Amino acid sequence: MLAQAAGLAVLAALxxxxxxxxxxxxxxxxxxxxxxxxxxxxxxxxxTTGVIVLxxxxxxxxxxxxxxxxxxxxxxxxxxxxxxxGLVIAARKPKPPGPEKPRTGVVSRMRGVVPAMAANPAPLSxxxxxxxxxxxxxxxxxxxxxxxxARASLALSALALAIVVVIGAMLVWLPILAHLAAPDWTSxxxxxxxxxxxxxxxxxxxxxxxxxxxxxxxxxLAGLVQGK
Numbered sequence: 091m092l093a094q095a096a097g098l099a100v101l102a103a104l105x106x107x108x109x110x111x112x113x114x115x116x117x118x119x120x121x122x123x124x125x126x127x128x129x130x131x132x133x134x135x136x137x138t139t140g141v142i143v144l145x146x147x148x149x150x151x152x153x154x155x156x157x158x159x160x161x162x163x164x165x166x167x168x169x170x171x172x173x174x175x176g177l178v179i180a181a182r183k184p185k186p187p188g189p190e191k192p193r194t195g196v197v198s199r200m201r202g203v204v205p206a207m208a209a210n211p212a213p214l215s216x217x218x219x220x221x222x223x224x225x226x227x228x229x230x231x232x233x234x235x236x237x238x239x240a241r242a243s244l245a246l247s248a249l250a251l252a253i254v255v256v257i258g259a260m261l262v263w264l265p266i267l268a269h270l271a272a273p274d275w276t277s278x279x280x281x282x283x284x285x286x287x288x289x290x291x292x293x294x295x296x297x298x299x300x301x302x303x304x305x306x307x308x309x310x311l312a313g314l315v316q317g318k
Contacts, residue, residue: 092250098233098305099257104298108132108223111208112265113280118211121269127213129262131220136255139226140234144251147238164235166310172228173303180296220262229302230258 115125147164207215207222237250256263268276 092237092253095233095236095250095254096257098229098236098302099254100260101298101302102227102229102233102258103260104294105223105261106294108261109265109280110284111219111223112262113284114208115211115216116265116269116280117277120211121273122266124211124213124216125262125266125269128216128220129259129266131217132224132259132262133220133255135221135224136230136258137251139224139230140251140255143226143231143234144238144247147235148247162310162313164239164310165232165306166314168228168232168235169303169306169308169310171303172232172299172306175228176296176298176300176303179299224259229299230254232302232306233258 112125112128115121115128118124207219233254234251237247237254240247242250265276265280268279
């Protein structure tokens, strides 16, 4: 149970935007304070989502032996949803910057509300960015579902959920730890790596989501077949 949930949490953590925003905050005038608020928002949203999903699935009795079919039916449904999302993301092509509004820099290359939060780094906006970026995703819900449907004690489930939450935010706290140990090296590395991410992030995200979809769909189908 724990190995499966942790593996799904690693896939949930693979977000180019999360790392790009972390790099922006670590390059701000108050990198440690602002990054700490970013991490706090990420952990709060992940923990809240995890507790709600875990309680809902446990309340529905999906961990009981008699609920074999609904348990794997849910996993199959999550897999199909992840596959659909991955295909939609893969089919969507990033719009090139128009000549009248060229995009330059890390923040200006990203669209939506998060870039606005990162444009002027501040503790509260960083906290809000953590909340927004770590809103519930299919991959994270799948990781929690692996915990919720396992026949484990409440204490073990709580420990597994805490591990999933921490792993899911690793692209936030790992850069922070690296910055604390070696600020200059971390800044140079993130700047270089983010250039690669900006060029390949659009291809990486659908691959990760589709991979999760394949895994969950296969597990769901296998479980339903074995349950017959």
